[in-house]
Amino acid sequence: MPLLLPVLLAACSPDSSKKDPVAEAQFQNEKRIGDENVTEKQERDAEFVVNAASDGMLEVELGKLAQQKATNPAVKTFGQHMVEQHSEANNALKALAGRKSLVLPASLGQEQQETYSKLAALTGTEFDKQYMASMVKDHKRDADEFEDMSEDAYDGDIRGFAAKYAPVLKEHLDMAEKLNDQIEELP
Template sequence: MFYSPRILPLSLLLLLGACSPDAGQKDPVAEAQFQNEKRIGNENVTEKQERDAEFMVNAASDGLLEVELGKLAQQKATTPAVKNFGQHMAEQHAEANSALKALAEQKGLVLPGGLGNEQQETYRELSGLTGSAFDKQYMAAMVADHKKDVDAFEDMSEDAYDGDIRGFAAKYAPVLKQHLEMAEQVNDQVEELP
């Protein structure tokens, strides 16, 4: 194969550009939303299908954050209840994330492959904390996140356009409700910490 002297440096630059840290600076959540909107727009589908896709992307990004924060809690938490909660979240959300990924593949939807900018910021904030400050902030975040997730999953269990997505939301809404109750109990314990 013959390479032109001009093409080889250009292709090397493109290859290096793809590997550079700046190439990975795109927000995975925004990129997944964009890819889904583009596909949905090309297929001339309804607004309800767009809402389904948005729900799937948001559920995936929240699930990824729950797993990462659960791992962080296992390392940084000072309270055994917080460590246990973190372990439970990492395991349960990893399982739900796998089911979500399989459903997205079946539906031809793109999910984020990593934490979005908003989730990265939450992770950075919590990873900078230590001691009881970490325990309190982590549990407060878990209560807030699970309230938002329960609302979204309950809504989509009734309103999703796609029956499989409706079924997924219906299956995991009670699980998220349990997580919320657990988070509120542990949060009540750590609020009293100095």
């Protein structure tokens, strides 16, 4: 825990708002790993944890947005499902990161914020279509990454986390693909 205090204090400083939270978390972890002379595999584990946290936060925020903006009831329900399941995974990841002294981003990174802003600007069925297309793309990438890390992570706890949530992400991908196929038909 001692490592987290300086990071939390730095995160509260006035000019920290100019930094990308995801890049800052990656930097803090790389710095600690470099200081401790840790292996490349451990660097990959830390990068995976930061990316999983960042993607998980985005899924929750986009799910909330879908609950507000979607016109199709199935898309609203899907958004609610994403909020519930990704919040659970995010909480488990925060606990894991705390045990491993890894820094997680405090908010959406620049790339995730751009995705959120792009979708927030849409309305009607255009929102539904773009949201579901984004869910398919994001869950394909995440399911693959979690599957890989369930076998390749250096740390057993991180490997276990990835193994636990890889099937959940695959289920989300299947749901997103089916719903996306239905939504694409809308005018």
